[in-house]
Amino acid sequence: MSDYAHSEVKVTVLGCAGSSYDEELRLPCSSYLVETHETAILLDCGFGSFESYSLLVPNSRLDAIFVSHAHADHVADLEAFMDAADVWRDQPRLVASEQTTASIVREPDALPPGTLVLARVETHLELPFLEIAFSLTTHQMPTLAACVSVGGRRVAYGADTGPTWVIPPHFVGADLAILECTLETRDESSSRFHLDAQEVGNLARELSARQTLITHVPPHENGEVRLATARGVATKENFLLATTGLQVMLK
Numbered sequence: 139m140s141d142y143a144h145s146e147v148k149v150t151v152l153g154c155a156g157s158s159y160d161e162e163l164r165l166p167c168s169s170y171l172v173e174t175h176e177t178a179i180l181l182d183c184g185f186g187s188f189e190s191y192s193l194l195v196p197n198s199r200l201d202a203i204f205v206s207h208a209h210a211d212h213v214a215d216l217e218a219f220m221d222a223a224d225v226w227r228d229q230p231r232l233v234a235s236e237q238t239t240a241s242i243v244r245e246p247d248a249l250p251p252g253t254l255v256l257a258r259v260e261t262h263l264e265l266p267f268l269e270i271a272f273s274l275t276t277h278q279m280p281t282l283a284a285c286v287s288v289g290g291r292r293v294a295y296g297a298d299t300g301p302t303w304v305i306p307p308h309f310v311g312a313d314l315a316i317l318e319c320t321l322e323t324r325d326e327s328s329s330r331f332h333l334d335a336q337e338v339g340n341l342a343r344e345l346s347a348r349q350t351l352i353t354h355v356p357p358h359e360n361g362e363v364r365l366a367t368a369r370g371v372a373t374k375e376n377f378l379l380a381t382t383g384l385q386v387m388l389k
């Protein structure tokens with residue numbers, strides 16, 4: 139039995155902890171399932187996301203996994219997904235840039251044809267029932283943001299990025315934006331490859347999505363302050379704080 143209407147797109151947070159995996163807390167890291175009744179794509183598959191999948195959405199069947207970059211909090215469970223035949227509708231399919239693929243796939247030639255799908259900033263990728271556009275963010279390694287068009291809705295996923303990410307026009311006005319907020323408040327020692335809550339507010343304003351999901355908060359830190367700060371910066375935007383298991387219906 140399905141829990142959402144035929145015209146809706148369902149987004150499920152399989153994990154949203156940022157930057158590290160805490161063995162004690164066992165908070166799953168970045169992973170977002172975007173699905174309709176026809177198709178499903180997983181945006182990243184960090185530590186713990188495979189277990190979340192089994193617990194939260196065991197009946198979903200994937201058509202693709204998009205991996206934004208090769209940090210473990212975004213890709214650690216890839217092998218578990220690729221090896222589990224029953225999570226796929228048809229065949230395993232990995233969407234990633236050339237650089238990311240080179241660092242996460244050990245034997246590309248051993249994979250069945252069609253498993254690896256190249257993500258390129260210059261071209262929109264078309265898969266059955268969905269289309270994806272990409273954009274290079276500003277992070278420690280080559281990292282792609284993705285804008286997924288599916289079921290008449292759009293999800294703009296910023297992956298990991300610093301505040302200097304240049305948002306392409308076609309990412310603007312999505313039904314849902316997913317933005318990392320690794321830092322509460324930036325200081326001189328903060329990484330320029332991540333966002334603080336003020337910067338999330340600014341980017342959210344620029345993205346003007348119907349809803350903005352704040353995510354990638356490190357374990358042991360509190361997202362509520364980030365949420366309040368972002369709301370203060372972008373008063374017209376509609377913010378949500380990601381938690382594992384959260385489901386957002388895009389109507």
Ligand SMILES: [Zn+2]
Binds near residue numbers: 156168212
């Ligand atoms: Zn990350």
Ligand SMILES: [Zn+2]
Binds near residue numbers: 277298
């Ligand atoms: Zn990263």
